Amino acid sequence: MTAMIDVTDAKKTFTMHLQGGIELPVVRGVTFHVNPGECVVLSGPSGAGKSSILKMIFGNYRCDSGRIGIRHRGALIDLATAEPRQVLNIRRSTIGYVSQFLRAVPRVATIDVVAEPLIVNGLARSDAQQRAGELLHRLNIPERLWQLPPATFSGGEQQRVNIARGFISDLPILLLDEPTASLDAANRAVVVELVAEKKRQGVAMVAIVHDDEIRHLIADRIVDVTSFAAAAWRKTRK
């Protein structure tokens, strides 16, 4: 099977110039792949670099070395060396990212926040809004809130809006950073269902999930990032 994500020997270090140029190793030797229809969960203690790896796969963090292979429109592209415009194209049509927090855009109605990724890809506004409404409904956001901007919503409501926005697209790769963190049991179950549907559609997913039960329900494979982490790295260098 052809992998959708193929990470090879990726390395990330932060150089903190304002702190006298100290080097903060994050991860090195990151190597794993994700097939279509598969959900890989990154595990490891807090600070091991799970979120950093997710950000490297999204092109949000740059890599010092190594390769972030992404299957984009049938071709394998190295995101680590791609031009900004290519990265944007890849994000528009290949990789979705559900962050922990909604970056609220002032004044935009919830229904439009959710529908936007579809509109950007050329779907008619009314169709996009209809699909947004269906998802919001499933995630138990009452219809009376749809026309309001999500900025004033509770943390859990904002996260559900964020999940709806992340899951609405038909992108072949989805990165999930703690999608269930501040959700109640009913909504966590909805997210598990949504992940299962994405798998059936052949979507390749990488997730960070702290909840053992959810991890058990969604993970096809677990990649332990401890061996990539800076701590292990420092030990082996000594």
Place this chain on the structure above:
Amino acid sequence: MVDLDTLENDQPLLVAESLSKSYGRIAACRDVSFALYPGEVLAIVGESGSGKSTLLQMLSGQLTPSAGQVSYRMRDGVTRDLTTLGEAERRFLFRTDWGYVHQDPAQGLRMAVSAGANVGERLMAVGWNHYGRIRDTSSDWLTRVEIDIARIDDAPRTYSGGMRQRLQIARNLVTEPRLVFMDEPTGGLDVSVQARLLDLVRSLVAELHLAVIIVTHDLAVARLLSHRVMVMKGGRVIETGLTDQVLDDPREPYTQLLVSSILPP
């Protein structure tokens, strides 16, 4: 690995090559090169004196570079070197295919004539002559920038700062330009007024598929509006990349300083 350029092969709208500007021994801008594509928003950030305004003036053909060149793909598809354009051609470009949003709206508007005339004037400059159509289009644009139609006959000097800036944007966009230059467009505005304006600009840019080159010292503005960012210091581009990449993972000491200086919201 496949080169994406062969897959998504569109042509740049504007290309800057090794642009430099010196005033005597002082180099205001050194060796700047980049390509801007249709629909792309590029933010040029840096502190006062970093050369970003000099660069913007060269890019928009208002200042002749000491070295290097800017080429622009005209509406007919032909790419032209800006320095070879005649004054009339350059002015025509400014009235049709380009917009320029000044920090101070008074520089981009005629303060003593009505708001409707400010917008309609640009249409007349490109040959519109039917009063009713001009008035309708002007009203339509005032509505799009959230100015009450009841104020169409008032002069912008009676407008608030935020309204003036929105009017300036309407005046610029009415001819459906493909490229808009913006020089600190939110510079003189209150924070709440800024948010509204940014939000408006953000949706218009996406809707009209505009290419924008925006000069700002405000990284929050760059984050909200731009796809790509160029960080300038001492006349040079010291770091460039995707906006979220440069702001979340800044590499250069100066960029790290800028990013760490943002006050939390």
